[in-house]
Amino acid sequence: MIDLYFAPTPNGHKITLFLEEAGLPYRLIRVDISKGEQFRPEFLDISPNNKIPAIVDHEPADGGAPLSLFESGEILLYLAEKSGQLLSGELRERHVTLQWLFWQVAGLGPMLGQNHHFNHFAPQPVPYAIERYQVETQRLYQVMNKRLEQVPWLAGQHYSIADIAAWPWINAHARQRISLEDYPAVFNWFERIRTRPATESALQKAQLP
Numbered sequence: 001m002i003d004l005y006f007a008p009t010p011n012g013h014k015i016t017l018f019l020e021e022a023g024l025p026y027r028l029i030r031v032d033i034s035k036g037e038q039f040r041p042e043f044l045d046i047s048p049n050n051k052i053p054a055i056v057d058h059e060p061a062d063g064g065a066p067l068s069l070f071e072s073g074e075i076l077l078y079l080a081e082k083s084g085q086l087l088s089g090e091l092r093e094r095h096v097t098l099q100w101l102f103w104q105v106a107g108l109g110p111m112l113g114q115n116h117h118f119n120h121f122a123p124q125p126v127p128y129a130i131e132r133y134q135v136e137t138q139r140l141y142q143v144m145n146k147r148l149e150q151v152p153w154l155a156g157q158h159y160s161i162a163d164i165a166a167w168p169w170i171n172a173h174a175r176q177r178i179s180l181e182d183y184p185a186v187f188n189w190f191e192r193i194r195t196r197p198a199t200e201s202a203l204q205k206a207q208l209p
Contacts, residue, residue, distance in 0.1 A: 002026040002079075003056040005046060007033050008206045010168035011072045011109065015053045016206060017164045018076055020198035022083045028205060046070065057082070073105035076161040086161050097155035100147075100162035104169070108144075111136045112169050115176045137176050141183050144170075148185035152192075159193075167193045 004019065004026050006012045019026045031037045031052050038050045047054035047070035054070040061082060069075050077098070080087035088094045115133040118126055144166070147154060154162040170190050173180055180187035193199055 001058050003029055003058070005029050005031050005043065005052055005054040005056075006206070007031050007052045009033075009052065010112075010172060011051075012053050013168035013171070013202065013206060014072045014165050015055065015075055015079075016202040017167065017199060018079050018086065018161065020202040020205075021164070021196070022079065022085045024079065024083055055079075071105075073101055073165065076101065076165060080161050086159065086164065088155075088158065088160070093156055093158070097160045097162050100154040101165050104162065104165040108140050108166060109169055111140060112172070112176055116172070119177065120175065134177060137178060141178060141186060144189075145183040145185045148189045153189070163189070163193060167199075 002019070002024060004015055006016065006028050007030065016028070018024075031043060033052065037043065038047070038052065043054075044050060046056060046068040049070060051070065053072055053075060054068065055075055055078075056066050056068045057078075058066045060067040069078055077087070087097055111133060114129070115137045118129040118133055122129070144154075151157065153159050154166060167190065170180075170186065171194070173190075180190060
């Protein structure tokens with residue numbers, strides 16, 4: 001059994017998408033970041049960076065003590081290796097998948113997160129920052145669109161953890177002042193993931209109290 005420490009953010013949704021897709025049993029433990037629950041000592045023992053998501057795997061493959069992990073990209077990689085799903089064992093496909101996974105965690109997520117912040121949460125408008133992150137958001141969408149004009153999924157021919165990592169951030173496109181009509185290949189990819197049964201189940205569970 002896997003305990004998932006979760007809040008309904010793009011990074012949190014990554015892990016529920018994977019767990020539903022892979023069919024791994026898990027327990028959803030909500031962390032109310034609006035109330036500062038991410039700073040509780042018991043949570044910091046699991047996630048020292050006081051961020052969600054985090055997991056505790058009570059049945060790691062080595063048969064040892066429960067294993068706790070934080071950072072969404074590492075969690076996806078760990079779960080893919082644990083389950084043998086959504087990450088190819090073939091050399092080239094595996095590393096192309098990891099390339100796009102790292103692109104998401106190092107670029108797409110942080111830049112779109114700054115877009116969210118300066119468009120919706122900054123205490124006062126900062127025009128330079130708003131423009132800076134809007135332009136970068138558009139550039140990253142164009143990178144994705146060009147890639148997805150060439151192949152059906154970010155890593156190539158198969159749905160993978162790279163797609164799962166990116167989709168929740170694209171799901172928030174309206175908050176980024178992005179119209180998916182301007183990026184038709186991204187829109188096609190987005191809709192194919194949105195209508196997967198595992199995606200629908202993950203989003204439904206995220207809304208339950």
